[in-house]
Amino acid sequence: MNLGELEKLILQHIWDTGEVDAKRVHAHFEKERGGTLNTIQSTLDRLYKKRLLSREKQGHAFHYRAAVDRSAFIGQLITDIASDYGSTSASPLLAAFASMSSDLNNAQLDELERLIEEKRSASRARQTK
């Protein structure tokens, strides 16, 4: 999911402060960024349509809160970056320390542990000679 600069700032702001309405968001960003209430309203609406915010009508105004918490969002970002956008193979744009897929069984892991232990014992034996 692509997020614009203002969308990122507003999402961050909502994670930091909790429930807000468009007026409060506008008041927060007016000094540092400028912009109109209309821009804030449409950005909040876009974030709602992207399912990152939930909203509830209170009186005449919508009150927005985060629909996804920060850690879940970051977790999804890492998964997206690691995978090739839906395919099962690893992304050609990333080098990961260890495979990001769970595809080794217990027997294979035990075999690897045995190999490492053998090598360690052989090295120790060489050193004591």
Added chain:
Amino acid sequence: MISGHWGLSLNILSIISVSLCASLIFTSAAVLLILHSLQRFDANAKLGILWSVVVLPWPISLLSVGLLTFPEFSQTSETWLSSFAHWHHIYNFEILSWHGASTWIFSLIFISVCITKIYKAFKASSKLSQLDFFGENTPCKQGLIVIESAQCQAFTSGLVRPRSYITSGLRDQLTQQEASVVAAHELAHASTHDPLKKYVVSLFTAFFPKSVGQQINDAFSLALEQIADQSVLRTVNDETIVSNTLLKVSKLNSHYVGELPVSTCHFSTHPLTLRIRYLLSDDKGRSFPILLFCSFAAMTTVLSTLSVDLLHHALEQLFIH
């Protein structure tokens, strides 16, 4: 009919497309034959072989252009080369012919592959900038950027300016020494611009049949990992510590609980197994087989050029274009 220099350019494009197709077929067949023997070579040699294999069809197709058009340009068109392979009417190009069809199909595939790859690179870069923005990322003393997340991951990404990341979830479960191993490994990827290399190779492999391309990408990725693993030994001079860290991070990555699904990757042996075996082995394997590669390149050039000539004559014989 298009004549003159435009006709010449389109004929050259037509030769490139047919020759590229032929050399991709020959190279793919060779890849399928040699892929399982790749483990006999050291990681740098593997990387060299895979780079050469993916790039090779392109210079071959250009060489075919030279071989097929040379008789037309030479003063005496009756040369030994013209009896071997030639291309008639080099200055005339018929759009509604098989030349036209091959040129358009090639151009369409080429443009769509480039657009798809650029789009993916753009999306990945956008995700990475989101991660930088939201992750509350802080540099740690090992030189990696720490992402505040419960996941257990460490990776390097970024085409132009590669950055190495580690999640706080992984960092908190590693000892000081293990963290140094992960950092040295990831920083090795960043210093050699491995994400960019992987991206360029995936660009070339996109023209291969899908399964062959995927196997080349996997083998290339494995070779890069093995080189990065080796470079860790400059910091932590003990293969068993590096291997143990690899195993531990893999287990943490996959939330190792009970029996896991069997490997679904293309290698008969899992990449992690191959990496650990490579780290622990005293004999790293053979170096780049220059003679074998040159012979293969020469043979593929001849076969691809002949294929273009044969196809050209066969189609003209059957359909008169």
